[in-house]
Amino acid sequence: DTGVSQDPRHKITKRGQNVTxxxxxxxxxxxxxxxxxxxxxxxxxxTYFQNEAQLEKSRLLSDxxxxxxxxxxxxxxxxxxxxxxxxxxxxCASSRIFGDGYTFGSGTRLTVV
Amino acid sequence: xKEVEQDPGPLSVPExxxxxxxxxxxxxxxxxxxWYRQYSRKGPELLMYTYSSGNKEDGRFTAQVDKSSKYIxxxxxDSQPSDSATYLCAMNDRGSTLGRLYFGRGTQLTVxx
Numbered sequence: 001d002t003g004v005s006q007d008p009r010h011k012i013t014k015r016g017q018n019v020t021x022x023x024x025x026x027x028x029x030x031x032x033x034x035x036x037x038x039x040x041x042x043x044x045x046x047t048y049f050q051n052e053a054q055l056e057k058s059r060l061l062s063d064x065x066x067x068x069x070x071x072x073x074x075x076x077x078x079x080x081x082x083x084x085x086x087x088x089x090x091x092c093a094s095s096r097i098f099g100d101g102y103t104f105g106s107g108t109r110l111t112v113v
Numbered sequence: 114x115k116e117v118e119q120d121p122g123p124l125s126v127p128e129x130x131x132x133x134x135x136x137x138x139x140x141x142x143x144x145x146x147x148w149y150r151q152y153s154r155k156g157p158e159l160l161m162y163t164y165s166s167g168n169k170e171d172g173r174f175t176a177q178v179d180k181s182s183k184y185i186x187x188x189x190x191d192s193q194p195s196d197s198a199t200y201l202c203a204m205n206d207r208g209s210t211l212g213r214l215y216f217g218r219g220t221q222l223t224v225x226x
Binding site: 041107 | 117119121147149154155156157158159162201203209210211212213214215216217218219
């Protein structure tokens with residue numbers, strides 16, 4: 001069990017560019033979650049998957065955001081045409097279907113300049 | 114009004130003090146309550162979880178839930194400088210099937226030697 005891995009740890013991009021983040025969950029966890037956290041705030045839910053199926057998406061997930069988990073293992077979160085308001089920490093977590101709680105990764109910090 | 118309210122602090126206490134952290138919530142369907150600890154620039158880590166009203170103890174930590182008042186607390190006894198972190202409450206309406214969690218904004222705690 002190597003924990004939840006996120007890549008990259010930091011990303012600086014210019015406004016209008018597209019960015020993609022990757023998350024590798026704990027191997028035996030069926031569920032994978034994406035959250036966004038801004039300074040001084042708690043994590044805000046974006047979306048989650050059970051295996052390869054996307055079960056729920058937040059209204060926060062505008063059409064510029066897309067997430068995939070094609071083979072039920074790793075997941076990617078893409079943000080198109082980034083805006084300064086997208087600057088945040090993007091957290092990935094995984095869990096079993098029935099579990100005590102999530103295991104979070106260390107996050108990807110996005111800065112849009 | 115946010116579904117989960119948490120005083121952001123900051124809270125500063127001397128080593129050895131008893132710390133009380135609290136959250137209130139508005140959704141009576143919430144049934145599963147968690148506390149996470151988050152160190153700076155890291156992902157949250159699960160501290161404790163509980164389903165029902167009452168107390169749950171784990172070492173120096175006690176989680177308390179009062180569903181009638183929609184109020185949860187985390188107590189830390191004999192606080193240590195290593196407890197300095199942001200503490201996040203989280204909850205859901207789906208029990209141990211987890212799914213989406215609703216987080217408070219976090220309380221920043223500093224324990225000074």
